[in-house]
Each structure stands twice: as C-alpha cells, then as structure tokens.
Amino acid sequence: MTATILDGKATKNAIFEQLRPRVDALRERGIVPGLGTVLVGDDPGSAMYVRSKHKDCAQLGINSIRRDLPAEITQDELAKVIDELNADPDCTAYIVQLPLPKHIDANAILERIDPAKDADGLHPVNLGRLVLGKEAPLPCTPHGIIRLLRQYEVPINGAHVVVVGRGITVGRSMGLLLTRKSENATVTLCHTGTKDLAAEVRRADIVIAAAGVPALITPDMVKPGAAVLDVGVSRTDSGVSGDVHPDVREIAGFFSPNPGGVGPMTRALLVSNVVEAAERAAG
Ligand SMILES: NC(=O)C1=CN([C@@H]2O[C@H](COP(=O)(O)OP(=O)(O)OC[C@H]3O[C@@H](n4cnc5c(N)ncnc54)[C@H](OP(=O)(O)O)[C@@H]3O)[C@@H](O)[C@H]2O)C=CC1
Numbered sequence: 001m002t003a004t005i006l007d008g009k010a011t012k013n014a015i016f017e018q019l020r021p022r023v024d025a026l027r028e029r030g031i032v033p034g035l036g037t038v039l040v041g042d043d044p045g046s047a048m049y050v051r052s053k054h055k056d057c058a059q060l061g062i063n064s065i066r067r068d069l070p071a072e073i074t075q076d077e078l079a080k081v082i083d084e085l086n087a088d089p090d091c092t093a094y095i096v097q098l099p100l101p102k103h104i105d106a107n108a109i110l111e112r113i114d115p116a117k118d119a120d121g122l123h124p125v126n127l128g129r130l131v132l133g134k135e136a137p138l139p140c141t142p143h144g145i146i147r148l149l150r151q152y153e154v155p156i157n158g159a160h161v162v163v164v165g166r167g168i169t170v171g172r173s174m175g176l177l178l179t180r181k182s183e184n185a186t187v188t189l190c191h192t193g194t195k196d197l198a199a200e201v202r203r204a205d206i207v208i209a210a211a212g213v214p215a216l217i218t219p220d221m222v223k224p225g226a227a228v229l230d231v232g233v234s235r236t237d238s239g240v241s242g243d244v245h246p247d248v249r250e251i252a253g254f255f256s257p258n259p260g261g262v263g264p265m266t267r268a269l270l271v272s273n274v275v276e277a278a279e280r281a282a283g
C-alpha cells in the first residue's frame with residue numbers, strides 16, 4: 001500500500017481563499033489586520049519561518065510588523081518590545097519566535113503578551129481557556145493538524161491517537177484539542193519516559209510525530225493503514241529531517257510529508273488567528 005498524501009500546501013491555499021473575503025471585509029471597514037513577529041538572534045531556520053509568515057500575510061493584504069532583535073538583548077529590553085506591541089493599535093496579534101536565547105526567561109516573556117493578541121494560542125490564559133472548554137485562539141500546529149485530517153476525511157472520532165512528544169507548541173496542546181468532545185479521540189502522549197514507544201505507536205490509528213528526532217518512527221512501528229503525520233524538524237549537516245522514516249509511506253494509509261505537510265498548515269492557522277483577532281477587536 002502507498003499512503004494518500006496529506007497535502008498541507010494545497011490545504012493551506014484553500015484556507016487562504018476562505019480567509020481572503022474576511023480580510024477584504026475588514027479592510028472595507030478601514031481595518032487592516034497586522035501580524036507582528038519578534039525574532040531574537042540570527043538562527044537561519046527561525047529567520048526563514050518569520051520571512052515566510054510575512055509573505056503569507058502579504059498575499060492576503062495583512063500588514064507585517066517585524067521586530068528583529070540582537071541575540072544579546074536583555075530581558076528588560078525584550079519586555080519593553082512586548083509592551084510596545086501590546087500597546088500598538090496596528091499590531092492585531094503577534095508571535096515571539098521560539099526558542100529564545102538561554103539568558104532570557106521565555107515563560108516570563110510569553111506571559112507578558114496580551115492574551116487578546118496571542119497569535120500562537122500558547123499564552124497561559126489561552127491554554128487555560130482551552131482546558132476549560134472556553135473560546136480561545138487555538139495553538140496553530142495542532143489546529144492545523146486537525147484541519148488537515150478533516151480535509152482528507154481521516155476519522156478522528158473514536159480514533160486512538162498516539163502523539164510522540166509533550167512539548168507545549170505541539171504534543172501537549174495536540175492532546176488538549178484531540179480530547180475535546182468535538183474531536184473525541186483517545187490520546188496517548190509519549191515522551192522520553194515512555195517505556196516501549198514502538199508498542200504504543202503500533203496501536204495507533206493516527207500517529208503524530210513531534211519529538212524533533214530524525215527518523216524516530218520506522219515502518220515496523222506503524223499499523224498498516226494508519227495516518228502518520230510528520231511534524232518534527234531537525235537540522236543536521238545533511239539538511240532538514242523529519243521524525244518519520246520515509247519508508248513509512250509504504251505502510252501508512254495517510255501520510256503528511258515534511259516539508260509540505262504540517263508546516264504550511266501551521267502558517268495557515270497562524271494567519272487565521274490574526275484574522276479572528278481582528279474580527280473580535282472590530283466587534
Ligand atoms: N512543522 C511545524 O509546523 C512545526 C514543527 N515543530 C517541530 O516539532 C517538534 C516538537 O516541537 P515542540 O513541541 O516545541 O518540542 P519540544 O522540544 O518542546 O518537545 C519535544 C518532545 O519530544 C520528546 N522526545 C524527544 N526525544 C524523544 C524520544 N526519543 N522518544 C520519545 N519522545 C521524545 C521530548 O520528551 P521529554 O519531554 O521527555 O523531554 C519532548 O516532550 C520540533 O522538532 C519542532 O521543531 C514545531 C512547531 C511547528
């Protein structure tokens with residue numbers, strides 16, 4: 001069997017076409033949504049993601065507000081940039097690109113973001129609202145994964161989903177979204193304390209690999225016909241690698257490639273959060 005490819009690029013384009021009339025409607029009311037990005041240091045990967053996010057915005061007529069800052073910036077200086085974006089009426093919503101340099105207390109910075117301007121959906125208040133089942137901007141990568149599964153009609157209700165990784169950006173928030181009544185999945189979250197990763201993954205109808213370990217998921221670990229989503233990104237000397245071994249394609253029923261799968265979906269749902277924040281602010 002060769003898996004059906006979950007095409008994140010095409011699905012992102014479809015989402016953009018749904019967002020376009022909403023951006024146009026805001027602009028007709030004199031409201032131009034603006035996405036802010038805060039990038040600290042000169043990691044080439046992070047710089048590339050930030051560039052592509054602004055390109056996405058330009059495509060839809062959303063303004064870009066960029067704060068590119070030196071790696072040596074102090075906690076207080078960075079906090080001041082956050083305060084400025086919170087106060088800037090042109091900045092509808094923004095993200096602080098992670099990771100931040102080691103000398104920065106990242107949690108203190110993330111908590112300082114105005115929750116109403118949280119484009120990532122990762123502010124503690126918004127994660128708390130998600131836990132409580134209240135409306136909140138949703139974490140972009142997990143939300144993108146759900147939209148991708150729905151686009152290809154992969155059954156989620158009642159499915160056993162194994163998520164590899166419990167990071168806040170992907171794994172842990174993925175579990176929160178999937179266990180809502182609207183998704184109704186049964187979720188196993190795996191991490192470095194998991195005793196037998198292969199045995200856990202083998203039971204999964206849907207595997208979400210978000211550990212950041214090249215080729216962690218091998219064909220022998222996958223139940224034939226399962227949906228496998230490759231989220232992890234590792235930069236090695238030989239280029240960029242996902243968490244899923246390429247031969248898994250021959251075993252899986254659905255497969256999200258990396259690149260071309262979850263990455264573009266993350267960006268689509270980020271832009272969607274900006275549009276929703278602008279609509280909420282406009283009333
Ligand atoms: N394509 C996309 O759109 C995006 C991709 N990413 C990528 O997804 C990955 C996850 O991101 P993030 O949530 O921030 O990650 P974190 O680095 O915060 O978390 C990684 C998780 O993976 C677990 N892990 C590491 N090695 C293993 C292993 N051998 N077996 C089982 N679990 C393991 C860790 O376990 P423990 O907790 O025990 O340490 C940890 O929970 C990264 O590679 C990131 O670059 C992130 C965002 C968007």
Ligand SMILES: Nc1nc(=O)c2c([nH]1)NC[C@@H]1CN(c3ccc(C(=O)N[C@@H](CCC(=O)O)C(=O)O)cc3)C=[N+]21
Nearest residue numbers: 049095096097098099120258259260261262263264266
């Ligand atoms: N506050 C914060 N929020 C994030 O969402 C966040 C972050 N920090 N730090 C880093 C990770 C990583 N991440 C990606 C986004 C898009 C692609 C993406 O679009 N990738 C393209 C490939 C791009 C290319 O190589 O040209 C693809 O998969 O097809 C990948 C990874 C978001 N992250």
Ligand SMILES: [Mg+2]
Nearest residue numbers: 098099167169
């Ligand atoms: Mg991380």
